[in-house]
Every structure is written in structure tokens, then in C-alpha cells.
Amino acid sequence: MSSDQDHHSSHPNLTTLNSRALASLFTKIRDRDTTSKDFVHYSKRIMRLLAEEAIALLPTLPYTVITPTNVSFIGQISVADTDPDMVCVVSIIRAGDSLLESIREIIPGIRVGKLWIQRNESSSAKEAVHSCTKLPKNIDNMNVILCDPMLATGGSSCMALSILVDEYGVDPSKIIFANVICCPEGLVAVTERFPSVKIVSCWVDPEMNEEKFIMPGLGDYGDRFFNTA
């Protein structure tokens, strides 16, 4: 099993969350006996942390405020606050909609785009199939937070990134891809094709099984979140 440090040296644009809260929250969502209702509860707590971390990767500017104790404090301000028209969030339907809502709870007016991409579960390669696109106008000028809770083979996320970069002209260095759980194969697939895309993940699991499920993983995130297992 490779260490977290190995993943960061092979993927310099990878950020993993460093929160003590994740250990018990992940145990809950990994447990096959956790009901869909509880899965939603615990995964929302995880996605709130992930959403804040993804938003923190947006560009910032130095910003000085005066505190109530009448001293100045030099901090920073996010482009999401200074220039909200320059930011959008795009979800990979269906599971990505769960994480999209966590972003929208933090930035309620954010522009939203959707890409409907599903894995072909009846094939052995589990290749991604794209069926629908709806993106904000002028997305080629924006910073984009791309949401999908799972990065397994990387087929779905590479297809989404190809649509954003190759078809719509988004600058890959302005894309932040947020996922709850990933594995080395998916990380390699995305970073080889889109090296300047920033990836933020809560957890890197060691491998996939023959069915292309992340191991030990947590099953199918979309089915568990939307209660269709």
C-alpha cells in the first residue's frame, strides 16, 4: 500500500483533507449496515469539509479588515466573494449533485452547470457514457469546481474534464476537481491527461477490485446517497 506522501509526490496538484473528523465519519459511510438516511447525514458532514477545502483552492487576494478591537488584520478574500461571476460549480450527474449542494449551501448564488455521465456497469471496463450537457455561458472565463464524490477508473472525470477543456475552452489550471474518495488508478488517469487540474479528495484508498469498485471503499456513493441500492 502506498502512503499519502507518495500520492502527493506523484500528483503535486493533489490536496487531501487533513481533518481529525474524517476518521469516524468515514467509518460510518464505509459500513455496509449504515442506512441510506444515515449515509446522507454522515456524508453531508464530510462533504461540508470537502466543499470548504475546494472553495479555499479558488484564487484569493490579500485583504485587510479592521477588527472590533480597532486593529487592522491582513487576511485574504476569495474570488467567490470579490468576483462571483468568475466562479461556477459543475456536477457529474448523478452522485455529483450531492456535493454540488454542499457547495451551494456555502455559496448560495453560485452559477451551476451539469454533465450527465454514467459508468456502463454492464461492461467490464465500466467506461463512461455521456448523455447531456448544460453549462453556464462564458464558462471559458471562469474558475470551475467540478464535483463527483468518487474517482475510480477516472473514466467519468476525464470525460467531464475533456468536455470542459477541449469543447468549452476552460483553462485546466482554473479547474478544481473535488471528490470524497479516490484511488491511485483514477488519480493517474486524471493527472496524466490534465496535469494542471487541481484535485481535492478526502481519502485515497489503495486499489480497485475486478469490478472497478474502490477498495475497501464504500460501495456505490450515488446509490447509497439517493437510496437506490
Ligand code: PRP
Ligand atoms: C460513479 C461515481 C462517478 C463514477 C466513478 O457514478 O459517482 O461518477 O462512478 O467511476 P469512474 O472513475 O470509474 O468513472 P455512476 O456512473 O455509478 O453513477 P451515479 O452517479 O448515478 O451513481
